[in-house]
Amino acid sequence: MTPPLRVAAHPTARAAQPLATAWGSAAGASGLVSLLYGARARLQLPREGGPRWLAADSAVLEPLRKQACDERGNPWPQPLVSHYARYFRDGNRTAYEGLVAARQQRLTRAVVMALVSGHAGAASGTDAGPAPWLDEVIDGAYLLCEQSSWSWAAHDDVFARSREVVPDPDRPFLDLGAGEVAAQLAWIDHVLGGQLDERAPGLRTRIRGEAARRVVRPFLDRMDWHWLGLDGDVHNWNPWIHSNLIATALFLVDDPDTQARTISRCIEGLDRFLASLPADGAIDEGFAYWWNGAGRALEGLALLEQATGGRLDAGLPVVREVVAFPHRMHIGANWFLNVADGPAQAAAALPWDMLHGWAERLGDQDAARHAAAMMASQLEPSAGLGRVLHSLLGSPEKTEVETPEKVHSAGTADRTGPPLVPFTYLPSVQIMVARETAGTSRGLLLAAKGGHNGEHHNHRDVGSVVVAVDGVPLLVDAGQPTYTAKTFGPDRYGIRAMQSAWHSVPAPFGLEQGTGAEYAAGVLAEPTADEPSLALALGAAYGLQPDAWIRSSSLDRRASRIVVADRWDLDGAAGNGTSDVDITYLAAGTVSAGHGYASVVPEGIPGAGGSRGLALRWEPASAVVLVDDWPLDDPLLAGVWGGKLTRLRFRLPLTEESRAAGAFTLTAEVTP
Numbered sequence: 001m002t003p004p005l006r007v008a009a010h011p012t013a014r015a016a017q018p019l020a021t022a023w024g025s026a027a028g029a030s031g032l033v034s035l036l037y038g039a040r041a042r043l044q045l046p047r048e049g050g051p052r053w054l055a056a057d058s059a060v061l062e063p064l065r066k067q068a069c070d071e072r073g074n075p076w077p078q079p080l081v082s083h084y085a086r087y088f089r090d091g092n093r094t095a096y097e098g099l100v101a102a103r104q105q106r107l108t109r110a111v112v113m114a115l116v117s118g119h120a121g122a123a124s125g126t127d128a129g130p131a132p133w134l135d136e137v138i139d140g141a142y143l144l145c146e147q148s149s150w151s152w153a154a155h156d157d158v159f160a161r162s163r164e165v166v167p168d169p170d171r172p173f174l175d176l177g178a179g180e181v182a183a184q185l186a187w188i189d190h191v192l193g194g195q196l197d198e199r200a201p202g203l204r205t206r207i208r209g210e211a212a213r214r215v216v217r218p219f220l221d222r223m224d225w226h227w228l229g230l231d232g233d234v235h236n237w238n239p240w241i242h243s244n245l246i247a248t249a250l251f252l253v254d255d256p257d258t259q260a261r262t263i264s265r266c267i268e269g270l271d272r273f274l275a276s277l278p279a280d281g282a283i284d285e286g287f288a289y290w291w292n293g294a295g296r297a298l299e300g301l302a303l304l305e306q307a308t309g310g311r312l313d314a315g316l317p318v319v320r321e322v323v324a325f326p327h328r329m330h331i332g333a334n335w336f337l338n339v340a341d342g343p344a345q346a347a348a349a350l351p352w353d354m355l356h357g358w359a360e361r362l363g364d365q366d367a368a369r370h371a372a373a374m375m376a377s378q379l380e381p382s383a384g385l386g387r388v389l390h391s392l393l394g395s396p397e398k399t400e401v402e403t404p405e406k407v408h409s410a411g412t413a414d415r416t417g418p419p420l421v422p423f424t425y426l427p428s429v430q431i432m433v434a435r436e437t438a439g440t441s442r443g444l445l446l447a448a449k450g451g452h453n454g455e456h457h458n459h460r461d462v463g464s465v466v467v468a469v470d471g472v473p474l475l476v477d478a479g480q481p482t483y484t485a486k487t488f489g490p491d492r493y494g495i496r497a498m499q500s501a502w503h504s505v506p507a508p509f510g511l512e513q514g515t516g517a518e519y520a521a522g523v524l525a526e527p528t529a530d531e532p533s534l535a536l537a538l539g540a541a542y543g544l545q546p547d548a549w550i551r552s553s554s555l556d557r558r559a560s561r562i563v564v565a566d567r568w569d570l571d572g573a574a575g576n577g578t579s580d581v582d583i584t585y586l587a588a589g590t591v592s593a594g595h596g597y598a599s600v601v602p603e604g605i606p607g608a609g610g611s612r613g614l615a616l617r618w619e620p621a622s623a624v625v626l627v628d629d630w631p632l633d634d635p636l637l638a639g640v641w642g643g644k645l646t647r648l649r650f651r652l653p654l655t656e657e658s659r660a661a662g663a664f665t666l667t668a669e670v671t672p
Contacts, residue, residue: 001600003576006603007259013099016248016275017271017272017274017275017276017316018270018271018274018313018316018318019060019267019271019274019316020268020271022313022314023263023267023312024317026308026311026312027264027267028264029257029260029264030260031284031466031508031581032259032260032264032308033256033257033260033438035307035308035309035311036250036256036259036260036263036307036308036310037098039250039257039306039307039308040190040250040251042306042307042308043190043250043303043306043307044306044390044393044394045187045190045191045389045390045393046191046192047190047191047193047194048191048192048193048195052393053116053191053392053393054116054411054657056115056116056392056393056499059377060377060378061112061116061379061392062378063378063379064109064112064113064263064378064379064381065113066563067109068106068109068110068112068133068136071106071109072110072132072133072136076103076106076139076140076143077099077100077102077103077106078103079096079099079100079103079147079363081148081165081166083095083096083099084096084149084153084165084166084167085153085165085166085631086153087153087461087485088101088153088155088159088165088241088272088485089165090485091485091486092484092485093152093153093154093483093484093485094357094482094483094541096152096153097152097153097154097177100147100152100177101141101281101382102456103143103144104144104180104181104184104381104384104385105381105382106140106381106624106647107136107137107140107141107144107184107188107385108184108384108385108388108440109381110133110136110137110140110186111137111191111192111385111389112379112388112389112392113136113138114130114134114137114192114195115191115192116392117129117130117133121502130345131199133191134195134196134199135199135562135614137188137192137196138196138199138200138203141185141188141196141203141207142200142203142206144181144184144185144210145207145210147170147181148166148167148169149167149173149508150167150172150177150178150181150182150214150215151167151172151173151175151177151178152175152176152177152484153167154483154488155173155175155176156173156175156601157173158171158173158523168450172213172214172215172218173218174214174215174218174219174225174241175237175241176237176240176241178214178215179215179240179245179248180244180327180384182211182214182215182245182247182248182252183243183244183245183248183384183385183386184384184385184386185207185210185211185248185252186211186247186248186250186251186252187247187251187385187386187389188207188385189204189207189251189252190250190251191389205250208252208254208494209290210257211248211252211253212252212253213437214260215245215248216248216249216252216253216589218246218264219262219265220258220262220265225235227241228269229269229272229273229276230272230273232276234272234273234275234276235285235293235456236285236289236292236293236296236320236456237270238269238270238273238293238318239269239270239273239293239294239296239297239300240292240296241269241295242266242269242273242296242297242300243266243270243299243300243303244296245262245266246263246266246300246303246304247303247386248262249263249266249549249561250261250263250303250307251490251494253471263304265524266300267304267312270297270300270301270326273293273297274297274316274318274319274458275438277294277318277321277322278426278427278428278429279317279318279321279428280319280321280426280427280428281294281318281320281322281323281324281325281426282320282325282426282428282429282431283325284339284340284428284429284451284455284456285339285340285341285342285455285456285457286329286337286338286339286340286341286342286478287325287326287329287336287337287338287342287346288336288342288343288346288347289339289340289341289342289456289457290322290325290326291350291351294322294325295351295354295355298319298354298355298358299315299354299386299387300324301319302314302354302357302358302558305561306565311356311670315361315362319358319362320362320364321342321362323355323358323359323362323367324364324367326355326367326371327366327367327369327370327371327418327419327421328371328421328424328426328433329433330370330418330420330421331344331433331441331445331447331466331468331471331472331473332441332445332471332472333441333471333472333594333607334346334374334469334607335468335471335472335473335516337430337431337433337447337466337477338477338479338480338566339429339449339451339453339455339459339461339464339477340456340457340458340459340461341457341479341487342457342479342480342638343457343479343480343636343639344473344476344477344479344640344641345607345639345640346374348376348380348382349376349380349381349382349383349387350374350376351383351390351391352371352372352374352375352376352384353375353385353390353391353394354372354387354390355371356368356371356372356375357394358517359371365419366419366421369417369418370418370419373417374418374451376391379391379392400511405571419439420435420438420439420440420441421435421438422435422437422438422439422529423435423528423529423532425526425528425534427523427526429449429451429455430449430450430451430521430523430534430536431447431448431449431450431451432446432447432448432449432527432532432553433445433446433447434446434447434527434532434553434555435555436560437556437557441468441470441471442470442471443469443470443560443562443670444467444468444469444555444560444562444668444669444670445466445467445469445471445555446465446466446467446532446553446554446555446562447465447466447468448463448464448465448536448553449462449463449464449465450462450463450520450521450522450523450534450536451520451521452516452517452518452519452520452521452541453513453514453515453516453517453541454515454516454517455522456516458496458498459477459497459498459499459500460493460499460500460503460505460512460513460514460515460517460519460541461477461500461503461504461505461513461614462500462505462513462519462520462521462538462541463505463506463521463536463538463541463551464477464503464504464505465504465553465585466487466504467562467614467668469602469611469612469613469614469670470610470611470612470670471610471611472602472605472608473588474587474588474589474600474601474602474614475585475586475587475611475668476586476587476588476613476645477503477506477586477598478496478497478502478503478506478586478630478637478641478645479497479636479637479640480497480571480636480637481495481497481634481637482634482635482636493512493515496630497637499512500512500513500541501582501584502584502586502630502647503584504552504584504585504586505538505541505584506538506549506551506566506581506582506583507581507582507583507584508539508542508544508548508549508568508570508577508581508585509542509570509577509578509579509580509581510577510578510580510581510582511543511576511577512542513541513542514541514542514543518540519540519541519542520541521536521537521538521539521540521541522536522537522540522546523535523536523537524536524537524550525552531554532554532555532557533552533553533554533555534552534553534554535550535551535552536550536552536553537549537550537552538550538551539570544570544653547569548568548569548570548571549566549567549568549570550566550567550568551564551565551566552564552565553565559669560669561667561668561669562667562669563665563666563667563668564665564666564668564670565663565664565665565666566583566663566664566665567661567662567663567664568660568661568662568663569660569661570654570660570662571660579653579654580652580653580654581651581652581654581662581664582649582650582651582662583623583649583650583652583666584647584648584649585616585647585648585649585650585652585666586645586646586647586648587600587645587646587647588600588602588604588605588641588642588645588646588648589601589602589603589604590603591603591604591614591646591648593625593627593648596617596618596619596621597615597616597617598615598616598625598648599613599614599615599616599671600616601611601613601671603612604642604643604644604656605641605642606639606640606641606642612670612671612672613670613671614668614669614670614671615668615669615670615671616648616663616666616667616668617666617667617669618650618664618666619664619665620652620664623650623651623652623664624650624651624652625648625649625650625651626648626649626651627646627647627648627649628646628647628649629644629645629646629647630644630645631643631644632645632647634643650664652664
């Protein structure tokens with residue numbers, strides 16, 4: 001008898017709203033008026049400069065200072081309408097967004113330099129005193145005020161409404177980009193407001209007017225923003241925008257009633273996000289989007305707690321589980337399990353100090369160790385001004401992170417580095433991560449995923465596996481390519497990286513997986529820490545009976561091997577398919593294949609030096625092996641994987657005599 005299937009949570013599943021339950025009327029507009037009185041003086045970041053800014057680490061500042069000095073006096077990046085229009089003409093979104101980002105990052109560097117210009121060693125050469133940097137800040141802030149649109153072209157609804165490709169200043173669109181600009185100007189006002197008044201009277205008034213017109217009023221006046229999550233489908237835009245609006249309201253809204261109404265609405269929005277999260281803290285968008293989803297929510301909650309003197313305390317159970325998610329997805333060094341639109345390597349501009357603070361506060365020592373180990377040694381303006389300022393003042397001491405070279409000669413756990421936990425299973429998204437030895441990335445790691453194809457930023461990846469050796473993925477998920485108009489349109493699954501045919505999954509009758517929550521895996525047997533084996537029914541992902549295809553993915557620690565076993569009983573041909581089954585594995589590095597055996601070595605993978613390779617064997621050995629190279633011309637994919645990925649397709653013919661039933665087993669072991 002087949003065990004009952006356990007299907008991953010639907011994206012619109014709802015729970016009780018935790019903030020409303022914990023805070024009650026204190027989070028309403030009337031309660032916030034009194035709670036927020038004097039809020040700006042209670043915040044962690046000091047106002048109007050001061051000794052804490054001057055004490056910032058000079059070594060950490062040096063790369064930022066050098067670039068700021070190089071660009072000061074040169075023309076500012078100038079996004080033009082022709083760049084904006086490209087998204088609607090040919091789908092290119094980076095031409096415009098890249099220039100907008102360059103402008104904002106230059107402004108962030110100027111703000112930091114204005115704050116630390118009295119720092120020891122800083123007031124020399126072109127770095128003489130705050131006045132030139134204040135002028136740089138004034139120019140950059142004014143350029144943002146003059147910029148016709150704060151939203152990104154890819155999000156603006158102007159073309160859909162009017163078929164025009166020029167932003168409409170009378171109907172501003174409140175998106176991620178608008179929230180980022182408003183928050184940047186808000187943090188500038190907080191840390192440099194008085195100095196701006198002395199040097200450019202009227203600028204702060206202009207900033208407040210633009211923030212009200214473009215962000216605050218559209219937020220208060222309209223309830224049709226899709227990212228509010230009122231339909232139950234809550235994604236990462238919700239906390240990202242709401243947290244930026246909290247900063248905007250705190251620093252740029254002077255009327256107490258309007259400020260309280262705005263922040264009350266933000267709390268309602270964050271509550272919808274937290275209510276949408278599963279009890280295990282999993283993020284279906286994966287590790288990369290955690291930082292601009294759950295991570296943004298944590299930043300907003302921390303800001304609320306500081307602003308209210310601790311009255312709005314967010315140490316909630318779901319927050320505790322969310323804080324643990326990043327280290328649970330850690331493979332080794334800078335590698336993380338990537339599902340959906342996520343790269344397999346962590347970005348440089350992540351606010352690990354923020355995560356470290358939450359982990360320390362909640363007593364999660366594994367999360368704290370991991371965050372400390374991942375801490376960057378320099379500031380990354382692409383993270384955004386608020387994150388840069390907090391990192392500048394609040395970075396804990398960085399511990400040593402493992403690298404493939406260090407792991408190669410080490411076989412025991414390192415208690416001073418990241419925890420590298422031995423096992424994780426998150427039932428809400430049906431993700432298992434299991435490593436051979438706790439505390440070290442040396443050896444094998446298996447990640448297996450069930451889930452469904454209605455997940456946010458979904459790739460058709462139900463049933464996929466990732467296999468790493470010495471902390472470097474060798475059987476991989478390609479991850480996120482450069483975004484274009486195609487990425488979030490009707491042609492999304494025409495992109496190779498989103499197709500099940502280019503993930504490590506089967507293809508019964510050669511079929512591609514379907515799109516939507518109904519194309520799902522069912523869990524037949526949940527893994528345990530002692531027996532890390534995930535058994536899934538995958539048929540429904542292809543529109544077949546769930547138990548038409550069963551996949552079991554296991555890590556055998558005693559034998560030091562990984563086994564992925566597929567068995568199927570398809571009972572007849574699919575009308576829109578072929579007469580075969582394909583079982584696909586996507587590999588990084590260099591692949592050599594022979595009869596019943598293949599090897600994968602990390603040659604060509606950036607930063608993979610010192611990692612060993614992977615030996616693959618399969619049964620039946622008679623399966624036809626088709627090898628397809630995927631040359632990587634996309635800079636995001638090539639930056640992670642190097643020049644190419646390789647697909648191994650194991651093809652098994654289905655015959656009438658066999659009733660389309662069969663089995664295939666892949667065994668993976670570390671090469672000597």
